[in-house]
Amino acid sequence: MIPSSRRRVVITGIGAVTAAGLGVEPFWQSAIAGRSHLAAASGPIAARFGTMSVGTAPLPAEADGERAGAAAVLAAAEALSGAGFEDRAALPRDSGVVLGTCLGGMAPALDWIDAVRDAAAPGSPGPVPPFPASGGLAGPTRRVARACDLLGPILTLSTACSSGAAAIAEACGWIRDGGSNLMLAGGAESLTAFVLSGFAILQALTPGRMRPFDRRRDGLALGEGAAVVVLEEREAARRRRAPILAEILGAGVSSDARHMTSPAPDGEGIGRAIDAALADARLAAGDVSFVNAHGTGTVQNDRAEAAALARLFRHANGLPVDAVKPVTGHTLGAAGALEAILCVRVLGDGLLPPTIGCDEPEPEFGLDVVRGAARRQSVATALSLSCGFGGHNVALLLGAA
Amino acid sequence: MRFVRFDPPPALAGIGLVRVRDSGRVALGPGRVIPGDDAETLASLLAAPDPESRRRDRYGVLALIAAREALREAGLADAPRRGERCGVMIGTTHASSEGNGRYAGDLASATSTLSPSLFVRTTSGAAAADVACAFRMAGPGQTFASGWTAGAEALAAAARAVARGAADLMLAGAVEAPGPIFAHAGALLTEGAAIAVVAPDAPPDRPRLLAYGRGAGAGGLDAILARLAEDCGLGCAVVVEANESGSHGVRRAGERTALSVEARSGRLGAVGVVMGCLLATGMEGPALVVARDPAGDVAALLLG
Numbered sequence: 001m002i003p004s005s006r007r008r009v010v011i012t013g014i015g016a017v018t019a020a021g022l023g024v025e026p027f028w029q030s031a032i033a034g035r036s037h038l039a040a041a042s043g044p045i046a047a048r049f050g051t052m053s054v055g056t057a058p059l060p061a062e063a064d065g066e067r068a069g070a071a072a073v074l075a076a077a078e079a080l081s082g083a084g085f086e087d088r089a090a091l092p093r094d095s096g097v098v099l100g101t102c103l104g105g106m107a108p109a110l111d112w113i114d115a116v117r118d119a120a121a122p123g124s125p126g127p128v129p130p131f132p133a134s135g136g137l138a139g140p141t142r143r144v145a146r147a148c149d150l151l152g153p154i155l156t157l158s159t160a161c162s163s164g165a166a167a168i169a170e171a172c173g174w175i176r177d178g179g180s181n182l183m184l185a186g187g188a189e190s191l192t193a194f195v196l197s198g199f200a201i202l203q204a205l206t207p208g209r210m211r212p213f214d215r216r217r218d219g220l221a222l223g224e225g226a227a228v229v230v231l232e233e234r235e236a237a238r239r240r241r242a243p244i245l246a247e248i249l250g251a252g253v254s255s256d257a258r259h260m261t262s263p264a265p266d267g268e269g270i271g272r273a274i275d276a277a278l279a280d281a282r283l284a285a286g287d288v289s290f291v292n293a294h295g296t297g298t299v300q301n302d303r304a305e306a307a308a309l310a311r312l313f314r315h316a317n318g319l320p321v322d323a324v325k326p327v328t329g330h331t332l333g334a335a336g337a338l339e340a341i342l343c344v345r346v347l348g349d350g351l352l353p354p355t356i357g358c359d360e361p362e363p364e365f366g367l368d369v370v371r372g373a374a375r376r377q378s379v380a381t382a383l384s385l386s387c388g389f390g391g392h393n394v395a396l397l398l399g400a401a
Numbered sequence: 402m403r404f405v406r407f408d409p410p411p412a413l414a415g416i417g418l419v420r421v422r423d424s425g426r427v428a429l430g431p432g433r434v435i436p437g438d439d440a441e442t443l444a445s446l447l448a449a450p451d452p453e454s455r456r457r458d459r460y461g462v463l464a465l466i467a468a469r470e471a472l473r474e475a476g477l478a479d480a481p482r483r484g485e486r487c488g489v490m491i492g493t494t495h496a497s498s499e500g501n502g503r504y505a506g507d508l509a510s511a512t513s514t515l516s517p518s519l520f521v522r523t524t525s526g527a528a529a530a531d532v533a534c535a536f537r538m539a540g541p542g543q544t545f546a547s548g549w550t551a552g553a554e555a556l557a558a559a560a561r562a563v564a565r566g567a568a569d570l571m572l573a574g575a576v577e578a579p580g581p582i583f584a585h586a587g588a589l590l591t592e593g594a595a596i597a598v599v600a601p602d603a604p605p606d607r608p609r610l611l612a613y614g615r616g617a618g619a620g621g622l623d624a625i626l627a628r629l630a631e632d633c634g635l636g637c638a639v640v641v642e643a644n645e646s647g648s649h650g651v652r653r654a655g656e657r658t659a660l661s662v663e664a665r666s667g668r669l670g671a672v673g674v675v676m677g678c679l680l681a682t683g684m685e686g687p688a689l690v691v692a693r694d695p696a697g698d699v700a701a702l703l704l705g
Contacts, residue, residue, distance in 0.1 A: 117509075154547065202517045
């Protein structure tokens with residue numbers, strides 16, 4: 001039983017790096033303007049795997065090293081500055097970070113694998129290089145921890161495309177349990193040949209436009225970047241007069257326990273994550289006033305999500321739903337955190353971004369998809385959904401400050 | 402570093418361990434070897450994973466065997482389970498290095514046909530998904546990829562879910578499947594898996610998870626024990642160093658006996674801390690199992 005006096009978690013800073021630009025503001029402005037930053041990929045990947053669009057993050061020249069980590073450091077800096085921590089020395093001693101990633105940070109490890117293979121080839125007696133200290137899934141997290149002088153819990157989560165949302169859920173647990181008063185949480189991803197080829201051969205990529213919840217939808221486009229939020233225990237944030245942007249009301253995590261890549265068509269697993277988040281927040285379905293869907297624009301994902309929403313929300317036809325991935329491309333491990341940030345802006349600004357590419361909504365879904373132009377509507381409670389390979393579902397409930 | 406208590410403290414109802422010895426024999430737990438045909442099936446699965454099978458790379462197979470053993474150890478092999486109240490938490494350093502290496506090799510060769518199912522195996526959540534699918538555990542599922550502390554993180558996340566009442570039964574532990582790529586590089590890690598059943602209750606001889614600490618650069622053992630006392634008012638009788646390297650098996654730290662897991666078993670990575678919990682089971686008094694990553698991160702679990 002959850003004690004009624006439990007510690008509450010608020011968001012006091014947000015930061016993002018996406019194809020829309022450096023910072024949350026260009027992402028948000030593009031989202032409400034319905035502007036996409038995807039461009040046709042060129043080079044050997046496109047030549048081998050066919051036409052695809054990608055959302056490339058415009059990292060500044062001085063952002064060196066592996067791209068997911070570089071983007072995460074920039075997003076963390078923006079989030080901390082917004083939360084009033086320009087001076088890192090002011091951070092509580094036990095501040096930590098949880099980052100999620102699908103395959104971000106792997107680029108140095110993959111280069112190492114290539115080097116090992118070459119060194120082990122017959123007739124090539126070259127020395128085997130040491131494993132790169134910066135390589136691997138934990139690389140971006142460790143870069144953020146070092147850049148921000150964090151000495152608390154430093155955790156990396158990897159549940160494919162729900163990693164960023166899972167990281168926020170895990171960080172909330174740390175604050176609620178008293179393990180920390182301040183956690184950075186988010187996700188990071190970089191576009192590599194490894195990732196692009198994998199989604200291409202899974203036939204998940206659209207050769208044309210991303211069209212979430214449209215009857216002509218035929219796949220997603222990939223993007224890269226990072227999104228980081230500053231989470232704080234509410235009373236601690238109030239004491240230091242921090243800017244409270246939103247509250248994390250609840251989080252739910254579930255497994256499909258069914259198939260590696262195909263969601264249950266009835267959205268059962270997604271529905272369990274939503275149920276768990278509502279129970280965690282002690283809210284009813286009728287309390288939700290906006291849904292940010294995972295909305296990848298694949299045939300299966302959108303059908304499963306729509307089924308879960310129709311089943312759980314009797315007011316589905318009057319409950320605004322949007323999918324924002326066409327703005328930046330699907331940023332995989334960063335997406336869940338980026339879309340939590342979108343919800344923070346929706347709650348604060350009272351504007352619902354349109355769903356790009358949804359010109360002919362799938363009639364059988366019966367969803368009120370926000371499309372065309374941004375809709376002005378006050379939102380008290382927003383639900384953000386994320387689903388990943390392996391059937392890893394995460395639902396986050398965010399409330400207005 | 403800071404410690405938090407689990408309230409009420411969940412039990413480690415059983416731990417399943419699988420190691421692949423140099424001989425290729427599959428060893429389970431301390432000294433137990435899979436009997437009969439079963440051993441041959443599993444050993445053949447481990448020796449020759451089918452590239453097109455979604456469930457049969459070493460990362461997934463090791464997790465499946467350890468999970469099955471854990472349920473058997475807990476006396477739950479045939480117990481009915483309510484899927485949505487059961488979950489899976491896995492920790493790993495490099496997930497399926499075998500899958501990563503093979504997919505990267507195929508990608509580097511312009512003439513190879515790439516396998517979609519092999520690509521999916523390169524995502525870290527694959528082992529947790531294998532276990533969730535095999536045992537129909539549809540509750541909370543996470544994969545921690547933080548390095549050698551990830552096994553402790555998985556156990557702690559499972560304990561938190563049980564203590565909060567969000568789950569009735571969790572399979573939680575770690576898998577390291579370094580594969581031949583890492584063997585080329587001089588065996589950075591030893592292959593293996595260890596998974597525990599975390600549940601609200603268990604027979605009295607099974608330990609309970611009392612507290613969990615996590616931090617970066619937490620320093621020496623004395624500093625960790627001071628934090629445990631300050632944050633939770635708790636102490637311990639035994640310290641198990643899960644990732645201690647060196648040739649010594651036992652050393653003294655003040656009045657406490659410190660056991661070293663890795664000195665006995667090779668470099669276990671994230672699996673070390675779960676094996677440390679197995680080693681701590683049945684000891685007199687509370688035991689602190691400490692996991693240390695080469696990057697400086699430290700995680701510690703107090704069992705009692």
